[in-house]
Amino acid sequence: MTKPKFETSDGTAENIAKLAELFPGVITEGKVNVDALRTYVGEEIFKDEAYEFTWVGKREAVREAGRPIRKTLRPCPEESKNWDTTENLYIEGGNLDVLKLLQESYLGKVKMIYIDPPYNTGNDFIYRDNFTQSREDYEDESGMYNEEGDRLFKNTETNGRFHSDWCSMMYPRLVLARNLLSNDGVIFISIDDNEVAQLRKICDEVFGESNFVTNVIWQKKFSPQNDAKYFSQNHDNILCYAKSMTDFQRHFLPPTEEQINRYQNPDNDPRGVWTSGDCSVGRVTAKDIYPITTPSARKVYPSSGRSWSFPKENMEKLIADNRIWFGENGDNVPRVKRFFSETNQGLVPISIWYHDEVGHTQSASQDLKKLFDDVAYFDYPKPVGLIRKCLQIASNKDSIILDFFSGSSTTAHAVMQLNAEDMSAGQAGGGKRKFIMVQLPEACDEKSEAAKAGYRNICEIGKERIRRAGEKIVAEKPLDRAGLDIGFRVLKLDDTNMEDVYYAAGEYTQEMLKGMASNIKSDRSDMDLLFGCLLDWGLPLSLPHTQEVIDACQTGRHGTTIHTYNDGDLIACFADNVSESVVKEIAKRQPLRVVFRDSSFTSSPEKINVEEIFKHLAPNTKVRVI
Numbered sequence: 001m002t003k004p005k006f007e008t009s010d011g012t013a014e015n016i017a018k019l020a021e022l023f024p025g026v027i028t029e030g031k032v033n034v035d036a037l038r039t040y041v042g043e044e045i046f047k048d049e050a051y052e053f054t055w056v057g058k059r060e061a062v063r064e065a066g067r068p069i070r071k072t073l074r075p076c077p078e079e080s081k082n083w084d085t086t087e088n089l090y091i092e093g094g095n096l097d098v099l100k101l102l103q104e105s106y107l108g109k110v111k112m113i114y115i116d117p118p119y120n121t122g123n124d125f126i127y128r129d130n131f132t133q134s135r136e137d138y139e140d141e142s143g144m145y146n147e148e149g150d151r152l153f154k155n156t157e158t159n160g161r162f163h164s165d166w167c168s169m170m171y172p173r174l175v176l177a178r179n180l181l182s183n184d185g186v187i188f189i190s191i192d193d194n195e196v197a198q199l200r201k202i203c204d205e206v207f208g209e210s211n212f213v214t215n216v217i218w219q220k221k222f223s224p225q226n227d228a229k230y231f232s233q234n235h236d237n238i239l240c241y242a243k244s245m246t247d248f249q250r251h252f253l254p255p256t257e258e259q260i261n262r263y264q265n266p267d268n269d270p271r272g273v274w275t276s277g278d279c280s281v282g283r284v285t286a287k288d289i290y291p292i293t294t295p296s297a298r299k300v301y302p303s304s305g306r307s308w309s310f311p312k313e314n315m316e317k318l319i320a321d322n323r324i325w326f327g328e329n330g331d332n333v334p335r336v337k338r339f340f341s342e343t344n345q346g347l348v349p350i351s352i353w354y355h356d357e358v359g360h361t362q363s364a365s366q367d368l369k370k371l372f373d374d375v376a377y378f379d380y381p382k383p384v385g386l387i388r389k390c391l392q393i394a395s396n397k398d399s400i401i402l403d404f405f406s407g408s409s410t411t412a413h414a415v416m417q418l419n420a421e422d423m424s425a426g427q428a429g430g431g432k433r434k435f436i437m438v439q440l441p442e443a444c445d446e447k448s449e450a451a452k453a454g455y456r457n458i459c460e461i462g463k464e465r466i467r468r469a470g471e472k473i474v475a476e477k478p479l480d481r482a483g484l485d486i487g488f489r490v491l492k493l494d495d496t497n498m499e500d501v502y503y504a505a506g507e508y509t510q511e512m513l514k515g516m517a518s519n520i521k522s523d524r525s526d527m528d529l530l531f532g533c534l535l536d537w538g539l540p541l542s543l544p545h546t547q548e549v550i551d552a553c554q555t556g557r558h559g560t561t562i563h564t565y566n567d568g569d570l571i572a573c574f575a576d577n578v579s580e581s582v583v584k585e586i587a588k589r590q591p592l593r594v595v596f597r598d599s600s601f602t603s604s605p606e607k608i609n610v611e612e613i614f615k616h617l618a619p620n621t622k623v624r625v626i
């Protein structure tokens, strides 16, 4: 029984529905493309035609990638693990801003990116980009907030720009991500059929059609979903693009257990296990048809229509080198031995990845649950085996791996897992891949198991997953894996360290400036400033640093704290009153870069000429004052 509507019918919707029936191609995102309709009714459209992919808001999305931001990453050692020694990063914040901040420090340095963005299934996609801000109406209806009170949006199919908004969300992120890839770098992007067509077009534009490597089909489910309306969707796509096809080198995959088992050594050949192959080819070449005498003294010829694979002299050499196998009794048709030790190239990866090899959605959820005392805190993680395979194909042992939609941190888990396996296999140097995870502190639904267990947002789950997975991996083989890097530095996206006056000094009068104690926000620590400087100067964020007090005692002073980053890549001093002897001491150490606070000198009793001191003692040091 249907309810009465108590309203007249929506004539526009009915007209659109009728047009859609006649001309399905003219309806996009629920609207009529009038130009397309005119072509259907024989009218000529006088517009420049070009083969291109476009959507509502594309121009803004392109601009978004280049729009400057005043943000920073604030270090958070108390939430980190092994801060002093780890080279891994966990960054909390919206990935658009984070990718912008990483542009200097990681430009061309990332070997592999794996991302698993929201698939745009109606409720999984939230975003907070500038280009949406003008759309007040829509904001009011669908606005939601993250922990910091920033408005986020859900993209539901009722949104008239359903696909367009998703494309606008992806485009600038992919542009920025591409900048971070090294020339031989690769990106893998998981996606299902909702947006695969759009994603492929965007990637063709961002990475270049010629850099398309493959579309991997991953069998994510192993049994049919019998209540599916049309087809049971049992696969996902993983689009793979290289930064530059000419520089990209994919690795071979190590052989599976089953493949290794095909190799044996019935004659105890010192070269190790082998398998055998046919010694003849399917063509007739008179000179390659000759008798071979078996060890049992039988003469054999290639079968009719075939020739031996090698000329007579080569065959004799192979026989002399015990590379031809005549069977246990020495009486069989000859076969050529292929040694495992000589086929070290491994296997060419294929574009279909089956669940029994890389895992499926259910096994991924189960594995994650096991790590968290059998409770499901995160829906739909990817299997570790899936990302591990991407890493095997496209990363080197010391590569930087980035995932900027990191969710429960499966990518970090896969990086630690593969590094550990390399260590256990005794491979030179072990695995030293480093990860960078980026994740929005998206609040956990208050009714979820995660929230009940005290995880306020997805970052808290992601960080805990890395802690637990790392401990577990080491515990499996504690002797082999003692040196494995299972730590991570936590950094959080925040507003810039600088007061507005820093950016707009020209608009302030000298009087106003004098009234301000500092152009740095009062809640910022030395560490905040240090990491802000690293981003500004384009230094990686995972290098060692020390803090020491110099210039103490002799003068009765308490001393001045200085920070040395990576053995002199940068020395920073943010103290209030910096004396000349401190400046000289720093200069004597000849760091590559040095940074002071502007206010350190304005309040200094001796107005020090820092520039002169450095010119004299360390002419190659670059000096900045913030």
Ligand SMILES: C[S@@+](CC[C@H](N)C(=O)[O-])C[C@H]1O[C@@H](n2cnc3c(N)ncnc32)[C@H](O)[C@@H]1O
Binding pocket: 093, 094, 095, 096, 115, 116, 117, 118, 119, 126, 127, 128, 378, 380, 381, 382, 383, 404, 405, 406, 407, 408, 409, 410, 411, 438, 439, 440, 442, 458
């Ligand atoms: C499909 S999940 C990734 C799952 C992940 N591959 C795993 O195995 O756990 C996508 C993640 O991206 C996050 N996300 C969505 N928009 C984001 C944004 N703008 N910045 C950072 N993370 C975002 C979501 O919170 C979600 O956790």
